[in-house]
Amino acid sequence: MQHFDIIIIGGGAAGFFTAINAAELNPKLKIAILERGKEVLTKVKVSGGGRCNVTHAEFLPKELSTNYPRGEKELLGPFHSFMTVETMQWFEERGIELKIEEDGRIFPVSDDSQSIIDCFLLETERLNIQVLKSHAVQNFQQEEGLWQIKTSKGDISAKKMMLATGSNPKMWNLLKNLGHRIIEPVPSLFTFNIKDERIKDLAGIATEAEVKINSKKVNLESKGPLLITHWGMSGPGILKLSAWGARDLEKLNYQFEIKVDWLPGKTSEEILSQLKDLKTKFAKQQVLKNAQFDLPKRLWRNLIVAAGITDGTTWADLNKNQLQNLSSQLTEGIFKVDRKSTFKEEFVTAGGVDLKEVNFKTFESKFHKNLFLAGEILNIDAITGGFNFQNAWTGGFLAAKAMSED
Structure with a gap:
């Protein structure tokens, strides 16, 4: 059985962002991303018409939060710690030049989502984060302070676990088994x-x-x-x-x-x-x-x-x-x-883990210690314009901060 300090289930925007930040904050940690498919970051690839609308030019936490039909109240605090300015700085420090368009949407200057994907893949390689593809998670449970994760390619254990699996019904059902309430999903955009x-x-x-x-x-x-x-x-x-x-x-x-x-x-x-x-x-x-x-x-x-x-x-x-x-x-x-x-290839849902069951200072489950949740797995969604990605970056960063602490 493989053992890790942190396991992140879901090879999308929130999952990669969390892994990279956790590894930077604490280089000693052994971290892996589990992805059920053969490819990672597939939603990033098609977002913004293939250009990747990374965030939106709204620089006040209160104003930014009003773009979330579900999550407005809960994201206000997190946005005071990490929002648009920090997102732009994060990407630009890693060589991704960004531009603000007239309608406020922010894209890489390359106008190509592949530049964001390449950035993430380079960072995971630099920080020795393992990316395990074709690892479909079948079950997980907490035993004696460790998460035991059963996958299609064998068992894995970890001290801390994050779910960043978007609107995946199977993961929601596994969380239901752990006592979490799932708000039934409906299409949003x-x-x-x-x-x-x-x-x-x-x-x-x-x-x-x-x-x-x-x-x-x-x-x-x-x-x-x-x-x-x-x-x-x-x-x-x-x-x-x-x-x-x-x-x-x-x-x-x-x-x-x-x-x-x-x-x-x-x-x-x-x-x-x-x-x-x-x-x-x-x-x-x-x-x-x-x-x-x-x-x-x-x-x-x-x-x-x-x-x-x-x-x-x-x-x-x-x-x-x-x-x-x-x-x-x-x-x-x-x-x-x-x-x-x-709307285009971007399928966004309203629904997911009940927000009352999450600590939004750390994005940790209130029910289970060392279980973290970020991105669209939560009952958070936004209007179009880069806001759903900003939710992923903010949740990922704050979860990484909490997970990187010994």
Whole structure:
């Protein structure tokens, strides 16, 4: 039987970050990462469209924590110890140059997630951390102060053990056997499937919008870029709603209505007034060919048609009813959502180990000494933009600090 000081189950972002930091803090420790698959860091590879969105340019703990529908309160303290600044410094000290994009997302300058993977692999090699692939964990239990871990390639023991296995049902079930409560997982980041003539053939168009869930049971709204896709709607404005409404929308079986305001910041009355001004100003021009409010031309055209305005109609021809309809289409269009789609390759869930059962100063289980948990195995998830990785780095660092102490 192999014995280690620290065993980390899960060869993903949180697992590698924990192992590397623990080894740096205490070089005497014998550390291994167990990965059930043939490859490690597979989620890092595909994240951010293959560019790896390592974190987000939010530098106040309180503000950073508000991006977590589940985990906001619990992460506030940890963020005072390790957050965006420390993450950026950590990578840059290891030769990974980072850049902040306009929307606040932070990527490696290389625009290639492989540079992050290579960094982790080089560090594990430098620090003599063993990476044991194709080691599927079948069971674990604590006996006489040691964790006994049964794997597909033999038994292993360790003084301290971390689970960083993401949303893996088998690991959750093993934790249930140890007395932990698991909050049932539901999808968190997803796009809305919508079939509607107003957005038909507009895939790729993006514009700022305000979106509200049009349901008595769910009171949620979000403002931000909205992306029209082949299947419906996506983009930060939609993904925020999917994250904050993860549980409520699951209860609705992902069938509900949304109200879209394509001109956020102005009331329908103000827009109606502006449309009346345009009727005078552009009297002889055709409405369909005269896009307004900086809206994409094709979207403008579809909204005009939806308002009952035909091709060839001039602004002067518009009657009171058509102006009212157009104002409504621009500021309060109702769209029917029928099911959801995964957001790119990034599948994020709401659910996992009950946060009341974890000490967030160390990310140690309150039930079992020397059992640590980090990343998406916990009931923590975030909106899109690098926040889920920041949770992994923060939890990994604080757990490493605690685990590296003799």
